[in-house]
Amino acid sequence: MATLNFPYKYGFHEKENYVFKSKRGLDEGVVKSISWHKQEPDWMLNFRLQALGLFRKKSLPVWGGDLTHIHFDDLYYYIKPTENKVSSWNDLPAEIKHTYDKIGIPEAEKKFLAGVSAQYESEVVYKSINQMLAKKGVIFLDMDSALRTYPDLVKQYFGTVVPSADNKFAALNSAVWSGGSFIYVPKGVRIELPLQAYFRINAASMGQFERTLIIADEGSYVHYVEGCTAPIYSTDSLHAAVVEIVVKKGARVRYTTIQNWSTNVYNLVTKRARAEEEAIMEWVDGNLGSKLTMKYPSVYLVGRKARGEVLSIAYAGPGQHQDAGGRILHVAPETSSRIISKSISRGGGRTSYRGLVQVHPGADHVKSKVVCDALLLDEASRSDTYPTMKIDQQGARVEHEATVSKIGDEQLFYLQSRGLTKSAAESMIVNGFIEPIVKELPLEYAVEMNRLIELQLEGSVG
Amino acid sequence: MYKFVQVRDGENSFHFVVKTNLALVLVAVGLKKANVRVSVRLSAPGATAMVTGIVLGRDDEEIALHTTQIHAAPDTTSDLLVKSVLSGHARFLYHGEICVEKKAQKTNAYQRNENLLVSEHAYVESRPSLEILANDVRCTHGAATSSIDEDELWYLASRGISQKAGVKIITEGFIQRALDRIGDNSIISDIWQILSR
Numbered sequence: 001m002a003t004l005n006f007p008y009k010y011g012f013h014e015k016e017n018y019v020f021k022s023k024r025g026l027d028e029g030v031v032k033s034i035s036w037h038k039q040e041p042d043w044m045l046n047f048r049l050q051a052l053g054l055f056r057k058k059s060l061p062v063w064g065g066d067l068t069h070i071h072f073d074d075l076y077y078y079i080k081p082t083e084n085k086v087s088s089w090n091d092l093p094a095e096i097k098h099t100y101d102k103i104g105i106p107e108a109e110k111k112f113l114a115g116v117s118a119q120y121e122s123e124v125v126y127k128s129i130n131q132m133l134a135k136k137g138v139i140f141l142d143m144d145s146a147l148r149t150y151p152d153l154v155k156q157y158f159g160t161v162v163p164s165a166d167n168k169f170a171a172l173n174s175a176v177w178s179g180g181s182f183i184y185v186p187k188g189v190r191i192e193l194p195l196q197a198y199f200r201i202n203a204a205s206m207g208q209f210e211r212t213l214i215i216a217d218e219g220s221y222v223h224y225v226e227g228c229t230a231p232i233y234s235t236d237s238l239h240a241a242v243v244e245i246v247v248k249k250g251a252r253v254r255y256t257t258i259q260n261w262s263t264n265v266y267n268l269v270t271k272r273a274r275a276e277e278e279a280i281m282e283w284v285d286g287n288l289g290s291k292l293t294m295k296y297p298s299v300y301l302v303g304r305k306a307r308g309e310v311l312s313i314a315y316a317g318p319g320q321h322q323d324a325g326g327r328i329l330h331v332a333p334e335t336s337s338r339i340i341s342k343s344i345s346r347g348g349g350r351t352s353y354r355g356l357v358q359v360h361p362g363a364d365h366v367k368s369k370v371v372c373d374a375l376l377l378d379e380a381s382r383s384d385t386y387p388t389m390k391i392d393q394q395g396a397r398v399e400h401e402a403t404v405s406k407i408g409d410e411q412l413f414y415l416q417s418r419g420l421t422k423s424a425a426e427s428m429i430v431n432g433f434i435e436p437i438v439k440e441l442p443l444e445y446a447v448e449m450n451r452l453i454e455l456q457l458e459g460s461v462g
Numbered sequence: 463m464y465k466f467v468q469v470r471d472g473e474n475s476f477h478f479v480v481k482t483n484l485a486l487v488l489v490a491v492g493l494k495k496a497n498v499r500v501s502v503r504l505s506a507p508g509a510t511a512m513v514t515g516i517v518l519g520r521d522d523e524e525i526a527l528h529t530t531q532i533h534a535a536p537d538t539t540s541d542l543l544v545k546s547v548l549s550g551h552a553r554f555l556y557h558g559e560i561c562v563e564k565k566a567q568k569t570n571a572y573q574r575n576e577n578l579l580v581s582e583h584a585y586v587e588s589r590p591s592l593e594i595l596a597n598d599v600r601c602t603h604g605a606a607t608s609s610i611d612e613d614e615l616w617y618l619a620s621r622g623i624s625q626k627a628g629v630k631i632i633t634e635g636f637i638q639r640a641l642d643r644i645g646d647n648s649i650i651s652d653i654w655q656i657l658s659r
Contacts, residue, residue, distance in 0.1 A: 361583075376597040379564070385592040385603070394579045394609045401604040404594045 022078040028052065031175050034078045038144055038178075041151055051164035051174030058168040064354070065292040065321045070266055075238055077176040077209070133191070138222075139184040140195055143211050146182030153184060157215055161244035161272050161300075169240040170270045173209045180210035180241065185220040185251075194223040194256070194442050210241040216251035216279075223254040225442060237265045239290075245273035245281065249303065252280040258445055260289040263320060267293040277303030277332075284440050286313045286449060287322050296354060298327035301335035301363075308337040311437045315453065316349030316381070325355035325387075328368060330396070336367040342434050343374045345381035352384040357398055364395040372402035375433055377426070427454050464649050467500075468656065469525075474498040481506040487644060488515040490525050491657055501530040504538035504566075514640055515544035518657060519552030519584070526555040531573065533566035533596075541572045545640045547633050548577065548584035557589045560603065564595045573603035578636050580610060580629060 020037060022030050031052050035045040060067045133140055139150065147154050164174035185191060216222055239261060247253045253273065261267055267290040273281040283297035299308030310326030328337040343351035353372045374383040385402045407429050415425035431438075431450055438446050467476055469490035478484055480502060490496060502511045511531070519525055531540040546554045560571045577586045590603040610632050618628035637657065641650045 374594075376594065376599070379567075379597050381597060383592070383594045385590070387590060387605070389586075389588040389605060389607060391577070391579065391587070391607045392585045394582050394584065396579070396607060396609065398607040399605070400588070400590065402590070402592060402602060404592055404599065404601040406597045406599070 020079070022076055024076060025073040026052070026055075026075070026077055026172075026176065030077055034176060034178065037078070038147075040147060043155060044147065047159065047164070048175050048177075051171045054165050055168060055171035055175055058165075058171055060168055061294075064294045064323045064352075067266070067268075067292070070238055072172075078178055136189045136191070137186040138189060138191060139182065141182050143180040143182050143213065144178070146213075150182075150184070153215075154182065154213070157213055157244070157246055159244075161246060161274050162242050162270050166270060169268045170242055173211060173240050173242040173270070177209045177211035177242065179208075180212040180243075181214075181224070181226075182212070183214040183222060183224060185214075185216045185222045187217045188219045189217075190221040191223070194225045196225045208237075208239045208241070212241065212243040214243075214245045214253060214255070216245075216247050216253045218248045219250040220248075221252045223256065223442075225256045225445065226258075237261075239265055239267045239269070241269045241271075243269070243271040245271075247273055247275045247279040247281050247306075249277045249279060251276075252282075254282040254284065255297075256284040256441060256445065258286045258288070258441075258449060259293065259295075262289060263291050263317070265290045267295065269293075269295045271295065271297040272300065273298065273308070274300045274302055275306040275308055278305045279303060280307045280309075282309040282311070283326065284311045284437065285324065285326075286437075286441075287324050288313075288315045288453075289320075290322075291319065292321045292323070294323045296325045296327050296356075298329070299337065300329045300331060301337065302331045303335075304332050305334045305336075306332060307335065310339045310341075311440055312339070312341040312343075312353075313434050313437050313449075314341070314343040314351045314353075316343070316345045316351045318347040318349060321350045321352070323352040323354055325353045326370075327356040328358070330357070330359045330363045330366045330368065333363050334365045335363060338368070339370040339372075340437065341370075341372040342437055343372075343383060344377065344430060344433070345374070345383050346377040348380040350382040350384070352386065353402070354386045356388045356390070357400070358390040359393045359396045359398065361392045363393050366393065366396040366398070368396070368398045370400040370402075372400075373433070374402070374404040375430065376404065376406050377430075464644070464646060466649065466652075469493060469496050469498050471496050476500045478502045478511070480504050480509045480511050482509060484509075484511040484513075485644075486511070486513045487649065487653065488513065489653060489656055490516070490527070491518040492520075492659065493523055493525060495524045496526070498525070498527045499530075500528070501532065502540060503532040503534055504540060505534050507535045507537045509535060510539040511541070512643070513540070513542040513544075514644060515542075516637060516640060516653065516657065517544065517546035517554055519546065519548040519550075519554050521550040521552065523550075524553045524555075526557075528557045528559075529573075530559045530561065531571055533560075533562045533569045533571060536566055537568045538566060539570040541570075542574070543640055543643070544575045545637060546575075546577045546586065547636065548579050548586060549581045551581075551583045551585075553585045553587075555587045555589075558591070558603065560590075560592045560594075560601055562592075562594045562596050562599055562601060567596050567598040569596060569599045569601070571599070571601040575603075575605040576636075576640075577605075577607040578609065578633065579607065580633065 031048045162170050164171045275281045281299045287293045297310050301308055308328050312324055314322035314324045316322045326339040341353045345351045357368045359366045372385050376383055383404050387400050389398050412425050438449050465486045467488045471493050556575050558573050562569050575588050588605045615628045
């Protein structure tokens, strides 16, 4: 297994270049200055200040991972990188372009994908909206611009799916949020190409607090993709995003994440969707990096026949703890859901599945299935499964199954007898193990995912 | 040899340290409010434990069952099945833990919880959990909650069986499947006598 240790490939660090950086720590002054720099309306400033009060009142969760090493007073809560947004790729500062080239946004992707919105530090600096999107009436902006351009639309939905009081980190995000995406898809509009955003943390001790809001109006469809790789720092970084999604009647939203933060990042994200009648919400969630991830994408099925899905992959290497899962609340009748979780622990890593399926009174004919599979690759690693099912309605069909195992000796022996090395065989088995979820990813992400797994497991596969 | 345990109202606590084999049958029926803790610790290499639990909840009965399967030695096997049938306003809270310690390599641990809701207001909460610190193991757990299938009732009705009798047949079949694995007919008939009181 010694050959499985590889240096973090994306551990480079660009020189910081910013025009404004808030002081360390968090108080009303910091929140006010963030709001002032963004020239926000009063209601948003009040929203932030109220959230700050909630953040101070709320205590850290006692379950999940170890959060005692987060020092909220040592963090910077807002960094404004460059003065103005640029409208074309060529106008981007060379240093930022260089960063993206290292992550490897392919040229073809830049040109052909519907919209590329890349995030550098706390602010979206590069964004291109395809003519087609604008013609269809789709709004795809960074959250700050959306607040300026469509204040009424933002005000109508902001904080309605994830209220500031939800948990400590949602409150923190509500107080200091910056950047993130805003998407509005009008009635009946289907966007066939996935919308993408690249995220990047580039200043040491810098928390990132993106705020994403997606509204899919009746009968529409959108697939949003976020992926990230981050450089390694000497001090711990905190990432506490909030993602809110409203899926209206008959609409469908798929939200795909590949998270590969460097192994000093705390990734504490609140993701939730509200699905109305006959709507479909799908979360595809891949967690590979970070020191500690606590993320449980949720779907509230509030309309008849709504459907929610969570597909989750977690990989925990040395020193990592992936505490991931999914939460589905069946509030309306004839709703259905599925959670599929695959996790891999290696080199002392720990993966935990934590989930909830709840069937409320009155929600009859509910169907739900949860499947969790875990692979333990060595003696030092650990795997936990903590599902919860609460059923308060007759006629519900709720199933859960979980397995924890290691790679079978027979499987390894068979592959080795066919001439594969042990590590190549292990890599093949692991990629086969996660394949049911990887095949749901857009092609370039599926390739990247397999590449990352191979990188983690053995470096290269012929 | 079977160990048979009937749960009483109030607090119940059963702890077993298993060095060879244990076959445990636990029955909870006709209770107002009961809190049950069962722990099975497999402490010697090669030890096995089979635990079968039957829970019947009616009216306003409230039953909380917490089971723990601890694998503290290598080559150990545990197999747990808990089935409940809930009617009226009955509430059943199940929390099942499997803990495989680091030294307990080559462990097989199974846990399954099945619940049948036969009334509008029955409530069930199922919280299985696995904590696995050894790697050469095979652990699975499953939970399923459902109600009586309307198609099954319709089929029985088409054969001249009333709805009430149909519910009884299906419920008994649901429990019988758990008792089948006990294999010892005298114990099975004893359990049926307790259940049908």
